[in-house]
Amino acid sequence: MDRKTVNPRRLNGRRLFSEYSYVVSFILILIIAVCVNPNFFRWRNITTIFRQSATTTGIIALGMTMIICAGQIDISVGAQVALLSGFGITVLNATGSIWLMLLFCLAGGALIGTVNGVLVAYGHMPAMIATLAMQTSCRAIINHFGQGGPFAVADGMSTEPYYQTFREVANGSLVLFGQKVPYPMIIFIAMGLLFGLIMRRTRWGKHIYAIGSNEVSARLDGVNVNLVKVSVFTMTGVLCGFTSWLYSSSVMAVAAASAGNAFEMDAIAAVAIGGASMSGGRGKIIGSFLGVLMFKIINNTLVAAKVPTFLTGAISGAIIIIAVLLQNVRGRRR
Amino acid sequence: MLVEMKQIVKDFGPVRAVDHVNLTVHGGEILGLLGENGAGKSTLMNVLAGTFPPTSGDILLDGEKVVFHNAMQAMRRGIRFIHQELNLCNDLTVFENLYLAQEIRGPGPLLNKKEMARRSAEIFRRMNVDIDPWALVEDLPIAAKQLVEIARSLLFKCDLIIMDEPTTALSNREIENLFTIMRQLKEEGIGFIYISHKMPEIFTICDTYTVLRDGCFVDSGRIADIDEKRVTEMMIGRQLADSAFDNKPCYATEETVLGAENLTGETFRDISFALRKGEILAFTGLQSSGRDELADALFGVAPCKGTLTLHGAPLTGSVRRRMKRRFGMVPRNRKERGIHNDLSILDNASMGYYNALMTRPLISMKEELARYAREKQALSIKADTPANPITSLSGGNQQKVILARWLEAGADVLLFDNPTQGIDVGTKFEIYHLLIELARQGKSILIFSSEFPEIMKVADRCIILYMGQINRIMERSEMNEEDMMYYSTGANLERGTAQTDTAERMVP
Structure with a gap:
């Protein structure tokens, strides 16, 4: 009440900053990147950043945004990618069809995600625990089947006809306006737009925000809370499946023990940098989208600056801390 | 011990919660402290128990002036406050709860569990109750938890026990048991201040009374000299009528929109009513009346048996399905x-x-x-x-x-559950006018409220619940605050057969 009596203009200014702090962070990082690496804005560099995002955690982060907005968490995404990539390649090798592999990955992801969701919604398990168990299980299973070597497309024989076809998925590109645009970049941008639309303009999106904000109110508003919870996990599983397909194509040989390592952390960090509230209810697709890019730009810049590889993690960590602190400065006001 | 509070004033910022109130309790006496919600009872008791100091006024123990800066100081002088909500740790044992923050130790930093359990058992023996000190509090029935709270106040020297609505969660049989213990302790010279909204209890257990209204002292005396009607009058005062709503037209038609038959849930039973098109039907009752659960059950968020029909067809299923049938609910507790x-x-x-x-x-x-x-x-x-x-x-x-x-x-059928909770008077009146306007448009309205003046302004009919059952249905012409209070406290059922009958049925 008393807060309403202060100048509403000023409040709006602060709100604007708090809502769009990820844009500020993004621009800051762009400036730093250009200073360190004058070649940053070369088209080739840009497409590389997008391709790296899409074939690793970019698309997963979109699903993670939904999960976090619903007040949940999923730490099994990295292990899901390892499992689906490994078995996906097995399917590919057996059938020679990249589309059957895609279908397998999507269906498998949906299944794993749904199990996660059902454990959380109907089994009343904390999401952290349910997905931790899923993470351990997935990783163990794929390690077991991957013993004695990685899962390689066509066992590494590039003479197989589908070898080249599959390689094209992550490495091919479309020529648009005289520029080569990699398929993963197109897919990533399209997915970002699609999920932005879902979160902003559909009932499903509104329900996700509603249950993350206040589950009791949401139930009284007629939201089927359990179903929405399951749906976000299922969708994230599907996106993990899709990512597995792109990821496999970009690496062509997947090591069971290390594939998708730390994907969950990168995805969660991207969502956090993107301004989402970890307790649910607030967060934007565009924020996470830029968050993912920020990550890759940082890595890209660190490489250009010849920072030793093992140290890059520490610097990324520092940047996450700074970006999130920036948001919390205004958060304390609440 | 003689406890006197003289000319106590307590301000919270610009709001005066307690205004020059006097109160006296003797040892071996049970004082009933009476007043509506917001009358200042709890504030006054918090002052006595040292939760916060009074703005002005004195507290005297046996004629000696004392100043409490915190609850611990009041406790040392033998004043114990048993709060409305139970303050127990469910995951600890009974004796661990009793000695929480006052543990007996030895040797060294280790807890002397045996000694604590032995002394706890001794207290329970003195109270004549059978509770195992080694039991987990979680496993105790709610009445036993209440007794643990009381035992806690008896562990150390104690002369005055303040009880703020201790019986809301208890069945009548458990209440009887509690009263037996209180009488026993009274014999030992312990004084009580007893806060309750249930009239029959006040008249059963209390010796004297003090009435507060809007933070002011109204009256005090011996319970034997007054009756329930008189208490109710004192509690609500005489500044009631609000002429703007005096001639509220009734838009109710003959057509039944929402019909309920023998609805029975966890805390209510055998509720039957028919809501007519254009009617504003109110439900009221105390905290323990099952009112909240009934509202939830009608909207499909609490379990209930019985038949519920909307426009003649059964109304079942999820909240969303009810919404699609054009049934809406404005929930209570806006924040949560x-x-x-x-x-x-x-x-x-x-x-x-x-x-x-x-x-x-x-x-x-x-x-x-x-x-x-x-x-x-x-x-x-x-x-x-x-x-x-x-x-x-x-x-x-x-x-x-x-x-x-x-x-x-x-x-077109709307359920308003405490729609004016925690909002200012101006907005309240706007909402009352809105309700009446909706009824004029032919919508049918259920309003659940604990505020009698509110019901008198808008409702065409009022159903008063007591202990989960319909105690009385009042037409608009019959409504008055005295009677509403009278029936919602179950005063008409007094200590006779009717009540023990209810008690039997309320035991889960």
Whole structure:
């Protein structure tokens, strides 16, 4: 009440900053990147950043945004990618069809995600625990089947006809306006737009925000809370499946023990940098989208600056801390 | 010990919660402290128990003036406050709870569990109750938990026990047991201050009374000299009528819209009623009356047996299905069950529409804004931009946004559960006028409320619940606050057979 009596203009200014702090962070990082690496804005560099995002955690982060907005968490995404990539390649090798592999990955992801969701919604398990168990299980299973070597497309024989076809998925590109645009970049941008639309303009999106904000109110508003919870996990599983397909194509040989390592952390960090509230209810697709890019730009810049590889993690960590602190400065006001 | 409070004043900022109140309790006496919600009872007791100091006024123990700066000091002087909510740790054992923060230790830093358990058992023996000190508090029935709270006050030297509505969760048989213990302790010279809204209890257990109203002292004396009608009159005062609503027309028609037959849930049973088109039907009752659960059950968020029909067809299933049948509920407790803190004003207002009426796949911003603008005008919501968070609004305006949510969901039968909780008088009156206007438009309205003046302003009929059952149905012409209080406290059922009968049935 008393807060309403202060100048509403000023409040709006602060709100604007708090809502769009990820844009500020993004621009800051762009400036730093250009200073360190004058070649940053070369088209080739840009497409590389997008391709790296899409074939690793970019698309997963979109699903993670939904999960976090619903007040949940999923730490099994990295292990899901390892499992689906490994078995996906097995399917590919057996059938020679990249589309059957895609279908397998999507269906498998949906299944794993749904199990996660059902454990959380109907089994009343904390999401952290349910997905931790899923993470351990997935990783163990794929390690077991991957013993004695990685899962390689066509066992590494590039003479197989589908070898080249599959390689094209992550490495091919479309020529648009005289520029080569990699398929993963197109897919990533399209997915970002699609999920932005879902979160902003559909009932499903509104329900996700509603249950993350206040589950009791949401139930009284007629939201089927359990179903929405399951749906976000299922969708994230599907996106993990899709990512597995792109990821496999970009690496062509997947090591069971290390594939998708730390994907969950990168995805969660991207969502956090993107301004989402970890307790649910607030967060934007565009924020996470830029968050993912920020990550890759940082890595890209660190490489250009010849920072030793093992140290890059520490610097990324520092940047996450700074970006999130920036948001919390205004958060304390609440 | 003689406890006297003289000319106690307590201000919270500009609000005077307690205004020159006197109160006296002797050892071996049970004083009933009476008053409506917000009359200042709890504040006065908190002053006595040292939770906060009075703004002015004195507390005298056996004629000696004392000043308490915190609850511990009051406890050392033998004053124990048993709060309304139980303050027990469910995961600890009974004796661990009793000795919490006052553990007996030895040797060294280790707890002397045996000694604590032995002394706890001794206390229970003195109280003549059978509770195992080694039991987990979680496993105890609620009545036993209440007794553990009382035992806690007896562990150390204690002369005065303050009990704030100790019986809300107890069945009548358990209440009887509690009273036996109180009488026993009274024999030992311990004084009590007993706060309860249930008249029969006051008249059963108390020796003397003190009545507060709006923070002021009204009267005190011996219980034997007064009756329940007189107490009720003193509690609510005489400044009632609000002429604006005196001639409220009744828009009820003969057509039954919502019919309930023998609804039985966890805390209510055999509820039957028929809501007519255009009617405003009120439900009231005390905390323990099952009112809240009944409201939830009607909306499908609490389990219940029995038949519920809407326009003649059975009303079952999820909240969303009920909404699609044009049945809406404005929930109580806006903060916990109404608003979405993180969402904008617009999203908060549109949530009902999304779930009940929206058929197209994509939300149209333009349409949402138009809808919001319409409600904003109709309800005179004071807000600058709809994209602002709902938390930027005052309580009254937040409540209007919630009302807008349900009006836009297109409901023609609306359930309002405590719709004016925690909002200012001006907005309250706006909401009353809105309710009447909705009835005029032919909508049928159920209103659940604990505020009698509110019901008298808007309701055509009022159902009074007591201990989960319908105690009385009043037509508008019969409504008055005295009788409503009388029936909602179950005073008409007095200590006779009727009540023990209820008690038997209420035991789970």
